[in-house]
Amino acid sequence: MHCVVVGGGLAGLASAVWLAEAGHRVTLLERRGSLGGRTIAMPVAAVDDVPDNGQHVFASGYQHLMRYLDSVGTREHVAFPGHMTVRMPGGGTRRSAFGGVAGLRAATGDLPGVTGLDRWRTARAQVTLIRQALRPPPWLDDITADEWFRRIGMPQSARDALWDGIVIGLTGDKPDISSAKVPADLLVTGIRRARETRTPISIGYPTVDLDTLFVDGAEKLFADAGVVVRHRAVVASVDVLDDTVSGVTLTDGEHIPADAVICAVPVWNVRGLLDQVPGHEQIYAAVENLTPVPIVSVNLYLDRSIGMADWGEILYGGEGVLEQVWDRQRMHDRDPSRHHLYSTTVSAAYELIAKSNVEITDIQMRMLRSYYPDAAGATVIHSHVVRMPKSTFAQRPGSAGIRPDQRTEVKGLALAGDWTRTDWTTTMEGACQSAARAVEVILEGSSEDR
Ligand SMILES: Cc1cc2nc3c(=O)[nH]c(=O)nc-3n(C[C@H](O)[C@H](O)[C@H](O)COP(=O)(O)OP(=O)(O)OC[C@H]3O[C@@H](n4cnc5c(N)ncnc54)[C@H](O)[C@@H]3O)c2cc1C
8 A cells, every 4th residue: 555644743653654564655744844743852053952842751651652662763762760859949859759658658648748637638539539530420521620629629738749740741731721531531541551561650751862762763764664754745635535535635736646544743733634534523623622732841051960869850839830850961861061951841831931032041040049059050051942832732621532533434544643532641652552543444444455
């Protein structure tokens, strides 16, 4: 078969890799000048460096993403240290692990800043939360995560210490926006995966930049397998004839014939592409319901070490949104003789994103100075601010079931992308799981034809 894959982010890359592995002829069409989509490294001439567009953390249940790394030969570049650190204003730290003794302490309500009766209330609320996640009450998708925490009596101190951060980490959005059903489903996915693999949930990180991790190995595989990659190829429509896909048309009018198409564009780019697909109205409904969430990342090149205790630290009680700092020296084994690179991530950065680079840098440095005594006298050699207004998507109450399946009503056409239906939300794993399913749909169709 000649298979066309539209979109060169993780979902499109994994689709193209796995279709090529299955022996098909593949053409990958990407709108931009390079591959990688939302997981990319960016050259910064001022410091002659290529930092990432934002930290991407892994969860131990990311099995499809790991399969992709196996395919492109870079699995060795992910580390799972099994812990992160929560840092208090003033510099105090507490190591948080995701299993073992630390996990047990968290389960009993022993969290930073949670004291007295709140510990007991936290333990009780956590039991209710897990029970309701495993057996969701019918109203769970009608309320926000914020309302859910209030209903089950989760103390504010436990929310500040852990649960609001978990919701933002899992859903990409604030607890007062995200449907309660989304973090509940993800907790169940995590528990199920931990049971299947008999290992506690843990968080990992790439030890190399995102291009080396995701793109370089794929490009080598494409060259070896004869996959045609076309940059700056913008698809305007997926073409359908008699309920069977016939190819795609680019914005310049070129028609590229195909026996199969995987459409792996983000949710905010899909409108218009599938007008010829029966049932496209339902697919487009996702566009209305899955709204973009901004992330602001800053790569701060400083003249000295700020004395981080761990590779990644969550700042307790930051600006009200999840604030994290990443020690690139430790993570990427960088030589600190020229400068020290720290990356900060602000998720759900609705207010921050509108500010100027200078303001954002000032805010981040003020924050670092209040949490890290060694940052007090630090000088910023260079600040690289990355604003991504469309980083992830929010899933609001009432939107359960809105994400479309990879299988479409058109023979030979499958959808992929983090927004299509998977066990995960807007994640790298969601992108790769969707690709695995889309490829399965295409391969099933081809074997039926034989
Ligand atoms: C700053 C940041 C931090 C994140 N942190 C994490 C994290 O810690 N853990 C995690 O799991 N996930 C994280 N994510 C989310 C994760 O990056 C995404 O969920 C995932 O990369 C989405 O992959 P995708 O292939 O579905 O979409 P994309 O990566 O967006 O790829 C889609 C591609 O389609 C192309 N395209 C669009 N329209 C067309 C067209 N008409 N024709 C041709 N090509 C087209 C686009 O240019 C793009 O390259 C983060 C995202 C960001 C931005």
